[in-house]
Amino acid sequence: xxxxxxxxxxxxxxxxxxxxxxxxxxxxxxxxxxxxxxxxxxxxxxxxxxxxxxxxxxxxxxxxxxxxxxxxxxxxxxxxxxxxxxxx
Numbered sequence: 267x268x269x270x271x272x273x274x275x276x277x278x279x280x281x282x283x284x285x286x287x288x289x290x291x292x293x294x295x296x297x298x299x300x301x302x303x304x305x306x307x308x309x310x311x312x313x314x315x316x317x318x319x320x321x322x323x324x325x326x327x328x329x330x331x332x333x334x335x336x337x338x339x340x341x342x343x344x345x346x347x348x349x350x351x352x353x354x
Contacts, residue, residue: 273354274345275299278336282313286328290316302353306334 271277276299283289290298294316303309310330311321323329335343337352345352 271350273299274336274348274350274352275302276354277344277348277350278333279313281336282329282332286325286332288313288317288325288329299353302337306330306338309333309337 271280279290279295279298290313298309298312298316303312307330310326310333313329313333314321314323314326319325336345336348339345
């Protein structure tokens with residue numbers, strides 16, 4: 267992700283990579299963004315599995331928190347404040 271995120275989903279993936287080291291290859295990112303899971307829990311599980319990690323990885327709470335803040339924030343998180351669409 268070399269350019270500014272165009273959606274909340276891209277912003278979440280960017281933050282997870284930059285700050286926490288969960289960096290999906292471009293094809294895995296594209297697959298996840300093309301068919302996004304419906305909840306923060308399912309999104310976190312899909313991301314961890316795509317990373318080749320156990321979905322119960324110790325970092326799961328962090329991953330879920332970032333995803334929730336950007337995508338499932340109920341109007342109070344960074345996703346809502348960003349003005350970006352949830353998905354591009």
